Amino acid sequence: MPLCTCTDAGSITVAEDPACTRPGAAQLVPIDTEPVVGETPIAALRSWLTPTPLFYVRNHYSVPKIDPADWSLSISGAVSNPTEIPYSDLLRLPKKTLPAMLECAGNNRSDLEPGVPGNPFEDGAVSNAIWAGAPLKPFLQQAGFTPDAVEVLFEGADRGEPAPGRPVVPYQRSLPLQVALHPDTLLVYEMNGETLTPDHGFPVRLIVPRWYGMASVKWLTSIRVLQKSFVGFFQTERYVMEDEAGIDQQISWMAVKSFVNWPEHGTSLPVGRPVAVSGMAWSGAGPVRRVDVSLDGGETWQDAHLDESALGYSWQQWHVDWTPPAPGHYTIVARAADDSGNLQPLETRWNRLGYCVNGSKPVCVTAE
Amino acid sequence: MPLCTCTDAGSITVAEDPACTRPGAAQLVPIDTEPVVGETPIAALRSWLTPTPLFYVRNHYSVPKIDPADWSLSISGAVSNPTEIPYSDLLRLPKKTLPAMLECAGNNRSDLEPGVPGNPFEDGAVSNAIWAGAPLKPFLQQAGFTPDAVEVLFEGADRGEPAPGRPVVPYQRSLPLQVALHPDTLLVYEMNGETLTPDHGFPVRLIVPRWYGMASVKWLTSIRVLQKSFVGFFQTERYVMEDEAGIDQQISWMAVKSFVNWPEHGTSLPVGRPVAVSGMAWSGAGPVRRVDVSLDGGETWQDAHLDESALGYSWQQWHVDWTPPAPGHYTIVARAADDSGNLQPLETRWNRLGYCVNGSKPVCVTAE
Numbered sequence: 001m002p003l004c005t006c007t008d009a010g011s012i013t014v015a016e017d018p019a020c021t022r023p024g025a026a027q028l029v030p031i032d033t034e035p036v037v038g039e040t041p042i043a044a045l046r047s048w049l050t051p052t053p054l055f056y057v058r059n060h061y062s063v064p065k066i067d068p069a070d071w072s073l074s075i076s077g078a079v080s081n082p083t084e085i086p087y088s089d090l091l092r093l094p095k096k097t098l099p100a101m102l103e104c105a106g107n108n109r110s111d112l113e114p115g116v117p118g119n120p121f122e123d124g125a126v127s128n129a130i131w132a133g134a135p136l137k138p139f140l141q142q143a144g145f146t147p148d149a150v151e152v153l154f155e156g157a158d159r160g161e162p163a164p165g166r167p168v169v170p171y172q173r174s175l176p177l178q179v180a181l182h183p184d185t186l187l188v189y190e191m192n193g194e195t196l197t198p199d200h201g202f203p204v205r206l207i208v209p210r211w212y213g214m215a216s217v218k219w220l221t222s223i224r225v226l227q228k229s230f231v232g233f234f235q236t237e238r239y240v241m242e243d244e245a246g247i248d249q250q251i252s253w254m255a256v257k258s259f260v261n262w263p264e265h266g267t268s269l270p271v272g273r274p275v276a277v278s279g280m281a282w283s284g285a286g287p288v289r290r291v292d293v294s295l296d297g298g299e300t301w302q303d304a305h306l307d308e309s310a311l312g313y314s315w316q317q318w319h320v321d322w323t324p325p326a327p328g329h330y331t332i333v334a335r336a337a338d339d340s341g342n343l344q345p346l347e348t349r350w351n352r353l354g355y356c357v358n359g360s361k362p363v364c365v366t367a368e
Numbered sequence: 369m370p371l372c373t374c375t376d377a378g379s380i381t382v383a384e385d386p387a388c389t390r391p392g393a394a395q396l397v398p399i400d401t402e403p404v405v406g407e408t409p410i411a412a413l414r415s416w417l418t419p420t421p422l423f424y425v426r427n428h429y430s431v432p433k434i435d436p437a438d439w440s441l442s443i444s445g446a447v448s449n450p451t452e453i454p455y456s457d458l459l460r461l462p463k464k465t466l467p468a469m470l471e472c473a474g475n476n477r478s479d480l481e482p483g484v485p486g487n488p489f490e491d492g493a494v495s496n497a498i499w500a501g502a503p504l505k506p507f508l509q510q511a512g513f514t515p516d517a518v519e520v521l522f523e524g525a526d527r528g529e530p531a532p533g534r535p536v537v538p539y540q541r542s543l544p545l546q547v548a549l550h551p552d553t554l555l556v557y558e559m560n561g562e563t564l565t566p567d568h569g570f571p572v573r574l575i576v577p578r579w580y581g582m583a584s585v586k587w588l589t590s591i592r593v594l595q596k597s598f599v600g601f602f603q604t605e606r607y608v609m610e611d612e613a614g615i616d617q618q619i620s621w622m623a624v625k626s627f628v629n630w631p632e633h634g635t636s637l638p639v640g641r642p643v644a645v646s647g648m649a650w651s652g653a654g655p656v657r658r659v660d661v662s663l664d665g666g667e668t669w670q671d672a673h674l675d676e677s678a679l680g681y682s683w684q685q686w687h688v689d690w691t692p693p694a695p696g697h698y699t700i701v702a703r704a705a706d707d708s709g710n711l712q713p714l715e716t717r718w719n720r721l722g723y724c725v726n727g728s729k730p731v732c733v734t735a736e
Contacts, residue, residue: 044561047561050561094644097675130417192560193422194419276461276463308464311679319463
């Protein structure tokens, strides 16, 4: 059974944070440096809240330096009243606070066989934070979009060649009008109770709950209402996945997924001592309804306890009480089901760019 | 009208964090250094989540240094099975995550007239964090408390003279048995997604939601089940408040309270431009049902909008949309009501030790 084969051992990367002398401070597992790409270390995936320095980063271009005094957000395109919103105006408006997790569409890409190009993410391109900012909706309504508006294009201040030799463009992503108008689509200036950091989009980023992270545009400077669908590198060439007919489809909502975060892969447990087999689960399509857990590599399954931790758009903690009954090798597998009837697959559907990897990932432990 | 008199100007203290070179990092407003006592800066009171370095600290003795490998928690007293729980055992159990605010019973003490002894807290001895740990209840059940058990005494590893010349004792606080057995009374080892810091009780502290902070014993090392009510300095000599008959009563639940956190006291606002008058509200007795806001020093009142931010035992954000109509002086006042019928008083009942100061605190602004 493929589910019983665990090939990659778990690892914890804890290193000194160069910006801070606090001993033992953890930092991101580096994937790339320019642009900055880094994963949340496995140890931090056990916590419901991801501290800001450990929240995964997947930037597409260099981090732009922006003085908030010079920053403003333009709203233009198919609108009757184009506007410019200064930073100070954002802060004067009602502040909405939302827990929301983000997952990079390429998370767990390195689990695919055969391998695919792209950032070789393991398990940590997923995190959960408390965001605060102003809802976008009233600004779009005030700008007065025309009846033929279909999409809203968001541009960051970051720019570069999306692929070698291509013209330099800003990072650009569009959303369907109704998603842009969702009351929880936020112009965010605060993360985990502090001013947004440069790596996470200072001064202002978009947060689009339920969508893969690529939609939550950082260093947001321009919003354009469009009368037709946007075509762009990170909209129609990347962040796409062939459907069953072989046609590329844009990626949007996070697929239903869960993982085991305790015990760690490779751990040895004492026979006869209780342990809480635990993990996280989520789905962009709606609340998690159920997490099934197997302790025997998928032969038998039981319902996990869903903890009272599904706040806002956060992930959901779950656990199963277990006492290893005898010495031996145990393979733990979890699979989540959401409220809309989506079931996490046991095996990911391979795709050439390595997106939406949501197959159940076994965790192997021994009992002694 | 006393409500219209604003005597103390707002202030923001932002200083370099000596442990971290990150520019502009804020730190606590110091009240005392040995033991450490510090307030959350006013600017951070605008955020639902209080970052750990800005979470208020009210220690009673010096911070003890504890190696978690040497730490264990003893449960003794009126129990049939006294136990010792090592740190590693705590981590093996189901991990419960809870948002919970804490307020020091002495918060806003410096607003009292005539003045009283004690730490001169202004507005910032109140904060909100995400806590994680193991519920206490199963441990008490396993220890098998006797039928005549009435209270549970919690001791920290911190110790000293509670008052000059008194015998050296550990910090000690008791809880009624039914509060100790509440499923959300937690043995906490994690705060805001990171290992608890020394100032906040590393390796393990108690968190007692709804109660003033003195109940959430830090550096917890010993739990003793008692057959009669505990008598001790910080139980029956401090953290007590005379009732209307003049008899000292122990302090427990946080009184219903709210404050205005935006605009700041002393701000000048442009006439005719909308602003969200905002703040926080809470009550230890149950959810906040209503916040009434006055923009004219208590003459007229309106209902504030309660934001969707009352998660777990957190505080509740609220706001009122307002456009200053004409130049002049405006006095903003908020008062909260909870689900149990408690109404925040406009004026605090003065008490000699300065606890439970929950009167409405006006914020004065001008419009130009």
